[in-house]
Amino acid sequence: MGTDGSSIWKRDPERQITQLWSTSGRLKDPFSNIMKRIAYIIESPIQYHVSLFKSLNEREDMSVMVMYMSRRGVEPVYDEDKGFMVDWDIPVLEGYEHVFLETLPFHDDEKGGFWDRANYGLSNTLRAGDFDAVILHGYQYYTNIAALGACKSAGIPVFMRGESEDFFYRPLRKKAARDAFVWMLKKTLDAALYIGTENKKFYLDHGFSEDRLFHVPYCVDNERFNPKKREQVSVRDQLGIGEDEVLFVTASKHRQDRYVSDVIEAFSQLPDGGDGSLVLLGDGPVRAELESEAANSPRRDDIHFTGMIDQSEYPSYLAASDVLVHPSSETWGCAINEAISSGLAVLSSDEVLGWPDMVTPGVNGFVYPFRDTQALSEQMARLARNPSETRHMKTESRRIAEALDFELCGENIRKAVEQYGR
Numbered sequence: 001m002g003t004d005g006s007s008i009w010k011r012d013p014e015r016q017i018t019q020l021w022s023t024s025g026r027l028k029d030p031f032s033n034i035m036k037r038i039a040y041i042i043e044s045p046i047q048y049h050v051s052l053f054k055s056l057n058e059r060e061d062m063s064v065m066v067m068y069m070s071r072r073g074v075e076p077v078y079d080e081d082k083g084f085m086v087d088w089d090i091p092v093l094e095g096y097e098h099v100f101l102e103t104l105p106f107h108d109d110e111k112g113g114f115w116d117r118a119n120y121g122l123s124n125t126l127r128a129g130d131f132d133a134v135i136l137h138g139y140q141y142y143t144n145i146a147a148l149g150a151c152k153s154a155g156i157p158v159f160m161r162g163e164s165e166d167f168f169y170r171p172l173r174k175k176a177a178r179d180a181f182v183w184m185l186k187k188t189l190d191a192a193l194y195i196g197t198e199n200k201k202f203y204l205d206h207g208f209s210e211d212r213l214f215h216v217p218y219c220v221d222n223e224r225f226n227p228k229k230r231e232q233v234s235v236r237d238q239l240g241i242g243e244d245e246v247l248f249v250t251a252s253k254h255r256q257d258r259y260v261s262d263v264i265e266a267f268s269q270l271p272d273g274g275d276g277s278l279v280l281l282g283d284g285p286v287r288a289e290l291e292s293e294a295a296n297s298p299r300r301d302d303i304h305f306t307g308m309i310d311q312s313e314y315p316s317y318l319a320a321s322d323v324l325v326h327p328s329s330e331t332w333g334c335a336i337n338e339a340i341s342s343g344l345a346v347l348s349s350d351e352v353l354g355w356p357d358m359v360t361p362g363v364n365g366f367v368y369p370f371r372d373t374q375a376l377s378e379q380m381a382r383l384a385r386n387p388s389e390t391r392h393m394k395t396e397s398r399r400i401a402e403a404l405d406f407e408l409c410g411e412n413i414r415k416a417v418e419q420y421g422r
Contacts, residue, residue: 013099013121014128017065036062036417039129041147042137043117044070044109045092047311048334049137051221054095055406061414065129066098069117069143072109090311101125101143117141122150131156133421135193135413138162139185148188157421160185161193161216163331164202167353182206190420193413195332196357212420214412217357219404220337225315227343227398235320239304241277246384248276249321249344251314251335252328254284259327259349259371261286261293266325266377268297276384277302278325281309281317318342322390323383328352329370340364341401345393347379357404364396 038056042049045068056064073092101119108116122143126134134151136144136158151158170178186207193216194200203213241247248267252258260280267278280290280303287305294303309317315338318324324339329351336358339346346365348355359365366382368375383390 013067013101014125016099017125017129035060036132036414036421037130038062038064038413038417038421039067039126039131039134040064040137041067041134041143042069043112043141044068044072045074045098047090047092048218048220048337050092050096051224052219052406052409053098055221056410056413057096059410059414062410062417064096065131066096067125068098068100069119069141070103070107070109071100099125112141114140114142117143119143119146122147123153126150126156127154133157133159133190133417135159135161138164139181152188155422157190157417158188159191159193159416159420160189161195163195163199163353165198165331165353166202166205167198167351168329168331179206191416193416196354198331198353198356214416216409216412217404218332218334218337218354219401219406219409220334220341222341222401222405225318225338225341225401227319227394235317239277239279241279241304242275244275244387246276246323246387246390247321248278248323248325248347248380248384249281249318249339250278250325250327251281251318251338252326253282254280254287254290256286257329258284259329260290262327262371262373262376263325264290264293264297264303266373266380267303268299269373269377270299270381270384272298275387276380277304279304279306279317279321281306281314283308314338315342318344322387322394323347323365323380325376325380326352327371327376333358337401337404340397343394343398343401345383345390345397347376347383358400360396360400364393364400 053064053066056062102121104118104120106115107118134156136147138144148158191212191214192203192208193214194203195216195218200213236243250260250263252260254260270276291305294300297303318338319342321344323345324336326333326335326348328349332354333352336346336348336354340358346359348359348365348367349370350367351370355367359367361367366379368379
């Protein structure tokens with residue numbers, strides 16, 4: 001299904017769409033309202049979203065065409081944070097229909113600024129698809145704004161999905177400009193697809209009526225992260241970690257603004273010789289500093305660094321673990337999605353804005369004040385001392401993950417199109 005954009009239609013996406021529709025066997029019946037055509041415009045292929053696209057493609061009530069602004073993620077890219085080329089081993093273009101929009105000359109795949117995601121020909125491309133609705137992922141790039149205008153010009157209903165929030169501080173001038181733009185969005189969008197509690201609050205606080213809001217949460221492929229994979233791996237054997245130990249894991253880039261050092265500091269406060277180990281997945285510019293901090297820890301023998309691991313191996317490392325520690329400050333927290341799907345208890349900073357949708361304190365984990373390493377250490381100590389409580393939390397995490405699935409996303413997209421599409 002789909003194409004990688006290297007065909008003869010590479011510079012003619014509207015012709016490519018027509019060809020894909022006619023060969024996919026998913027043509028819209030002009031005398032039926034059952035099959036809906038939807039365009040999803042997003043920056044680039046990202047594994048989190050690709051899994052959703054594959055799932056939507058399997059539905060009988062909609063055909064989804066994904067339009068990418070950039071090829072970043074398709075081919076190896078240089079990661080400035082890590083200082084080397086990154087080449088993920090998970091296919092991101094299989095199982096769904098997609099095209100790559102034609103880029104303007106100043107388009108830059110290595111960056112992500114407003115003008116670095118600039119495409120043209122949107123009006124013709126959208127008209128060629130005869131879409132019932134278009135979903136825009138965010139509004140941070142030139143192409144998002146251009147697509148919004150193209151949809152209105154073509155009379156195509158347009159929805160928004162993304163991570164918009166009012167939680168984090170913005171200078172007064174930027175806040176005023178953003179608020180004015182969101183006021184325009186309220187007048188222009190036909191519906192908003194909110195990803196979680198904080199995102200829904202954003203729309204309501206800006207005057208969107210609740211009947212125009214549909215819950216389309218961030219989630220992951222629950223089969224790929226099935227905790228049963230723990231039986232198929234020997235990660236603990238490789239790292240010398242006993243099966244009875246509570247294994248804490250952090251999955252994050254090693255950067256200053258990811259606060260991985262907070263996890264090492266908190267773990268180091270646990271009693272020496274306690275039944276707990278810590279695995280730090282990932283790499284980045286401050287890895288040497290983190291390794292130095294770990295080497296000076298009284299729990300140094302229980303702290304393990306893996307470096308970069310392939311995406312295909314990632315579920316196995318999570319399945320072998322017990323508790324995800326997520327110390328970040330961010331607009332969602334996809335690492336928690338992966339953790340609860342893998343059946344892990346979660347310790348999250350309260351500045352990970354997706355925590356209310358994925359962590360129920362005392363049920364499948366705990367939430368601590370951002371950067372409060374003492375509070376985090378106390379939570380880690382509690383779970384390390386009480387493996388039975390940890391096991392119960394792991395079961396609850398998987399239950400929560402199974403409720404945040406692609407079926408929920410698909411059903412609510414269908415409802416949005418039925419009510420506000422054409």
